[in-house]
Structures are given as C-alpha cells and as structure tokens.
Amino acid sequence: MAAVRQILAALAVDLLEISSESDSSDEEQMPRMPFSIYETTERILYQRTRLDRRIFNYVLEVISPALAKNTRRGRYAHLTPMHKLYVTLQFYATGSYQWLVGSSGRISQSATSHAISEVTAALVAVAPHFIRFPRVEEYLVVKQAFYELGMIGHGTGFPNVLGAIDCTHVRLQAPTNAPEQYLNRHIYYSINVQLVVGPDLKIFNVFAEYPGSNHDSFIWRNSAVRDGLATGNFPEGWLVGDSGYPQEPWLMTPVSNIRTVPEQLYNSVHISTRNPVERANGVLKSRWHVLDSPLAYTPGKVCSIAVACCVLHNICTEYNLEVENFEEHPLRDDFPHQHPQNPEYDNFRRDLIARHFTR
Numbered sequence: 001m002a003a004v005r006q007i008l009a010a011l012a013v014d015l016l017e018i019s020s021e022s023d024s025s026d027e028e029q030m031p032r033m034p035f036s037i038y039e040t041t042e043r044i045l046y047q048r049t050r051l052d053r054r055i056f057n058y059v060l061e062v063i064s065p066a067l068a069k070n071t072r073r074g075r076y077a078h079l080t081p082m083h084k085l086y087v088t089l090q091f092y093a094t095g096s097y098q099w100l101v102g103s104s105g106r107i108s109q110s111a112t113s114h115a116i117s118e119v120t121a122a123l124v125a126v127a128p129h130f131i132r133f134p135r136v137e138e139y140l141v142v143k144q145a146f147y148e149l150g151m152i153g154h155g156t157g158f159p160n161v162l163g164a165i166d167c168t169h170v171r172l173q174a175p176t177n178a179p180e181q182y183l184n185r186h187i188y189y190s191i192n193v194q195l196v197v198g199p200d201l202k203i204f205n206v207f208a209e210y211p212g213s214n215h216d217s218f219i220w221r222n223s224a225v226r227d228g229l230a231t232g233n234f235p236e237g238w239l240v241g242d243s244g245y246p247q248e249p250w251l252m253t254p255v256s257n258i259r260t261v262p263e264q265l266y267n268s269v270h271i272s273t274r275n276p277v278e279r280a281n282g283v284l285k286s287r288w289h290v291l292d293s294p295l296a297y298t299p300g301k302v303c304s305i306a307v308a309c310c311v312l313h314n315i316c317t318e319y320n321l322e323v324e325n326f327e328e329h330p331l332r333d334d335f336p337h338q339h340p341q342n343p344e345y346d347n348f349r350r351d352l353i354a355r356h357f358t359r
Contacts, residue, residue, distance in 0.1 A: 035080060035082060035083040035086065036082065037053065037056060037082060037086060048086075048089070048090050048093065049086060049089035049090060049093060050089065050092070050093045050287045050288070050316075051089060051312075051316070051321070052321065054319070055315060055316060055319050055321060056085070056086075056089075058315065058319075059085065059312065059315060060081060060082055060085050062126055063081070063085070063119065063122035063123060063126065064081040066118075066121070066122035066125060067081035067084055067085075067118055067119065067122055068081060079107065079111060079114075079115060083107070083115070084115035084118055084119050085119055087101055087107060087112050087115050087116070088115055088116045088119035088120065089312075091112070091116055091290060092288045092289075092290045092305070092308070092309055092312070093287070093288060093289060093290070094289055094290070095288075095289040095290035095291075095292065095293030095295070098112045098113050098116070117301075119308070120301075120304050120305055120308045121304070123307070123308035123311045123312065124304050124307050124308055124311075126311065127206075127307055127308075127310070127311050130311045130314045130315060131203055131204070131205065131206055131307075131310055131311060131314060132204065132205075133162075133163070133196075133204045133205065133234070134198070134204070136235055139162065139235045139237070142161075142162065142163075142198055142199060143159070143160055143161060143162070143237065145198075145199035145200065146158060146161035146164075146199050146240075146273055147159060147161070148199075149199060149272050149273050149275065149276070150269035150272050150273050152272065153272065154265065154268055154269050154272065156265070156269060156356065156357065157269065157273070158240065158252075158269050158270060158272075158273040158356075159352075159356055160236060160237035160238060161237060161238065161239070161240055161273055162234060162235065162237040162238060162239055163196040163197060163198060163204050163205075163239050163240075164196070164197050164198075164239065164240050164241070164273065164274040164275070164276050164277035165194065165195070165196045165197075165220070165225075165239045165240070165241040165245070165251070165274075165277060166194075166195060166216070166241060166242060166244075166274070166277045166278065166281070167192050167193060167194045167195070167216040167219060167244075168192075168193050168195060168281045168284075168285075169184055169186065169188075169190035169191070169192055169193070169212050170190055170191045170193050170208070170291050170292075170295075170302060170305075170306045171188060171189065171190050171291075171292060171293060171294045171295065172189050172190060172191060172294060172295045172296075172297065172299065172302045173189060173294045173295065173296045174189050175189070175298065175299055178211075180213070181211040181212075181213050182211040182212050182213065182299065183212065183213055184212030184213055185213075188212075188294070189212060189294070190211075190212030191208055191209075191210070191211065191212060191299060191302050191303055191306065192210050192211065192212045192213075192214050192216070192219060193206060193207065193208040193303075193306050194206070194207040194208075194216070194219050194220065194223060194225075195207075195277055195280065195281065195310075196225060196239065196277075197276050197277040197280045198276065199276055200276075200317065201276055201279055201280040201283060201317055202280075202314050202317045202318070203280060203310050203313060203314055205225050206306065206307055206310045207219065207223050207224075207225070208302075208303040208306040208307055209303060210222075211299065215244070216241075216244040216245060217244060217245050217246055220241075220245055220246075220251075225239075226250075226251075229250035229251075230248075230250060234250075237250075238250045238251055238252050239251050239252070240252050240253075240270055240273050240274040241253055241274065242254065242274065243256060246342070246345070247342070247345045247346055247348070247349055248342075248345050248348075249345060249348045252270065252348075252349060252352065253270075253349075254266075254267045254270050254271075255267055255349070255353075262353050262354070262357040262358040262359070263353060263357075265357045265359075266349075266352075266353045266357045269357070280313070283313065283317075283323050284309060284310070284313050286323050287309075287312075287313065287316065287323050288309040288312070288313075290305060290309065291305075291306060291309055
C-alpha cells in the first residue's frame with residue numbers, strides 16, 4: 001500500500017507541474033491578433049468602457065503618442081494603444097479584478113496591469129489640458145450660469161461664484177505604511193480628493209494627495225487653489241462650499257445659526273448653487289466604479305487613477321455624454337467647523353446677505 005501511495009503521490013506532482021506549465025503556456029500564448037473596438041457593437045463598447053466610439057477614438061488620439069513611446073518589447077509588444085485603452089477603461093468602469101478585465105480583453109493579468117499603468121500615466125500627463133480653471137474672459141459665462149442656478153425656485157441667485165468646492169473619498173485597501181492615516185470618519189480607508197466644479201459639472205481642479213483621515217478644511221488650507229485666491233490670482237469672486245470649510249473672503253459657506261429671513265434665503269440659494277459639485281461626484285462614481293471600490297494599489301497609484309478618471313469625466317462632459325444608471329453619491333459633510341473662525345471674515349458674508357438677499 002505504501003508503494004501505491006508513493007506512485008499516486010508522484011502522479012499528482014506530475015499532473016500539478018503539467019497543469020502549471022499549461023497555465024503559464026496559456027498566458028504566454030494568449031491570442032496575438034490585433035484588437036479593434038470595431039469588433040464589437042456600439043452598445044457593448046459603451047457598456048464595457050463607458051465611452052461611445054467617437055469619444056473612445058478621441059481619447060485614443062490624445063494619449064496614443066505616450067502609449068506608443070512606452071510600448072514594451074517582448075511578450076507585451078502585440079498590445080496596441082487601442083487595446084491598452086480598452087482594458088484600462090473596463091477596469092475604471094468596473095473596478096474589477098485585473099485578471100477578469102484581462103480575460104475579457106483577451107490578455108493576461110500581467111499585461112493588463114502594465115496597460116492600466118501606462119494609460120493612467122498618459123491621462124495624468126494630459127490632465128492640465130483638460131482640468132483647468134476658465135480663462136478670465138470665460139468667467140462671465142460661469143458666474144451667470146451659477147447665478148441662474150439660484151434663480152430656480154428662489155427668485156434670486158448667488159453672485160460672483162467662480163466654482164463649487166467639496167471633497168470626496170476614493171476607497172483603497174489598507175496601505176502597508178501608516179494605515180491609520182487613511183481611515184476616514186466613515187470608517188473605511190480612502191484618499192480624500194478635493195474637487196472644484198463648474199455649473200456644467202466640469203471639473204476645474206482636482207487635488208488628490210491627502211489620506212482620508214484629513215479634514216476637508218485641512219486639504220483646502222494646503223491647496224494651491226486657496227493660495228491663488230488669497231493672492232488675487234483669480235477674477236473677483238469666490239467659491240461656495242459647505243460648513244466643513246471656513247468662511248473666508250474667497251470662500252462663502254452657509255450661516256450656521258440662522259436668525260433672519262435673509263439668512264435663510266442665503267442658505268437656500270447657497271445649497272442650489274453648490275449642487276453641481278455633488279452632482280459631478282455622482283456622475284464621476286457612477287461612470288467609473290473603480291473610484292468606489294477598495295483598490296489594492298499604493299496611495300500614489302490611487303491618486304493617479306482618480307486624476308485620470310477626472311480627465312475622462314471632463315472629456316465626456318464636453319461631449320455631452322449622458323450617464324446611464326446614475327447613482328447619487330451625496331457629499332454629506334455638513335458638520336461643525338473644527339477650527340476657530342475669523343470674525344472679520346464673517347463680515348464678508350454679512351455684507352453679501354445685506355446687499356443681495358435682503359428684500
């Protein structure tokens with residue numbers, strides 16, 4: 001019996017080695033036929049990548065030079081820029097495992113990982129061309145559009161608004177280094193990403209750098225946007241933000257203890273005016289589920305993916321691409337300030353209420 005068991009054990013080892021070699025061979029011998037999005041229908045392309053064919057081709061045109069330059073030799077040489085973009089968009093759209101995304105795209109997990117890295121880097125590189133504040137002459141249109149948001153249902157609008165600001169949490173798995181810094185107040189690990197959004201949901205600025213435990217106001221104080229507003233590098237006006245931010249001359253927040261009818265009107269119009277940043281967050285995470293999935297990447301890589309998805313969001317917004325199965329992702333961060341307020345800055349809000357919200 002002992003001899004039989006030894007023979008069976010040896011056969012099992014042989015079968016395991018054969019199976020392992022076969023799996024490795026299958027990965028190495030994945031189909032090398034050139035991939036094309038024209039192999040699939042428009043509907044399936046949209047379902048898998050969240051882009052239609054015209055936008056897919058536009059994004060491909062924008063990032064192809066970077067992908068062609070970075071194409072690896074050897075086992076990845078057969079991957080075209082189109083193929084890399086296709087599998088990366090699938091990953092962004094689903095937040096699924098790389099092996100599953102790669103299987104759909106007919107490439108290995110390893111090749112999928114390299115494609116995601118290349119495409120993400122390429123999108124981050126072009127971010128300044130697609131994520132930017134309006135030019136000075138464009139701000140008249142922006143201010144008017146924000147003003148009209150308040151007019152709906154209130155009979156008056158919020159003047160001189162340059163953008164709506166808020167933060168949103170992008171999930172990740174607990175990092176190896178200092179995981180406690182990434183545990184946010186909602187009790188999951190994240191990067192806290194600051195967004196400044198226009199009235200048409202286009203993202204003017206994304207600041208993805210700080211761990212999820214950092215308060216919105218801390219990120220604001222350390223952002224280049226605040227520095228630019230404080231030093232007068234923007235046209236006359238202000239951002240609108242919720243009560244998680246400090247009241248400042250360049251940032252208007254709600255009145256915390258309403259005592260008058262004008263203050264109530266101010267708060268109501270303020271909510272309507274900053275609504276675009278909440279809606280933009282919903283569109284962003286409904287289209288790119290990767291931002292709402294616990295990513296097993298380094299914090300730096302998660303930050304890059306967040307910026308890449310914001311680039312794609314702005315391109316889709318420019319092309320007026322609607323989002324199917326839209327999900328609300330409210331930015332419910334209305335809680336008391338956690339730092340002293342400057343009484344002098346409150347005068348800017350009181351003056352605004354007296355001039356524009358007193359009837």
